[in-house]
Amino acid sequence: VQLQASGGGLVQAGGSLGLSCAASGRPSRTWPTGWFRQAPGEEHEFVAAIAWSGDSTYYADSVKGRFTISRDNAGNTVYLQMNSLKPEDTAVYYCAVSWNSGWSPARRATYDYWGQGTQVTVSS
Numbered sequence: 683v684q685l686q687a688s689g690g691g692l693v694q695a696g697g698s699l700g701l702s703c704a705a706s707g708r709p710s711r712t713w714p715t716g717w718f719r720q721a722p723g724e725e726h727e728f729v730a731a732i733a734w735s736g737d738s739t740y741y742a743d744s745v746k747g748r749f750t751i752s753r754d755n756a757g758n759t760v761y762l763q764m765n766s767l768k769p770e771d772t773a774v775y776y777c778a779v780s781w782n783s784g785w786s787p788a789r790r791a792t793y794d795y796w797g798q799g800t801q802v803t804v805s806s
Contacts, residue, residue, distance in 0.1 A: 683707040683795045687777045690800030693767055697804070701762040703777030703797055714780045715760040716793060717751065719773035719802075729775070730762060731787035740787040745771075767804045774799040 689701040703715060716731035730751040731740045739751050750763045760777060778793035785792045 685777055685779065685795055685797035687775065687797040687800045690775060690802045692803045692805065695767060695769055695804055695806050697767050698765045699767065699802060700764065701775055701800060703760045705758055705779060714785045715753065716778050716787060717762050717775060718778060718790060719775045721773040726790055728788035732760060769804045769806045772802060772804050774801050
């Protein structure tokens with residue numbers, strides 16, 4: 683399983699960015715997928731997750747109402763649309779998928795495969 687995260691960049695506060703996570707190796711439709719982020723000197727932080735069906739989504743309180751997670755019809759790509767970005771959203775963003783029957787959206791330990799990360803920088 684390979685995950686390719688892309689779409690990061692530099693944006694001013696209040697702006698928007700869209701991240702993509704493309705999976706290969708197994709049909710990602712059956713995988714719950716999450717986004718986490720890590721700022722310098724900080725622990726990984728849960729951002730958002732989507733169930734395998736796409737019917738259920740989960741968000742950290744810090745991004746609720748600003749970020750939207752979704753997946754394409756084929757199920758191979760998961761997106762994270764980030765609006766109203768703030769400087770505190772600056773971090774490396776990682777996508778991850780779970781092949782774990784005990785999947786818990788916000789728990790890193792329940793994800794099995796991780797992408798390489800993409801940098802998001804929000805200037806004030």
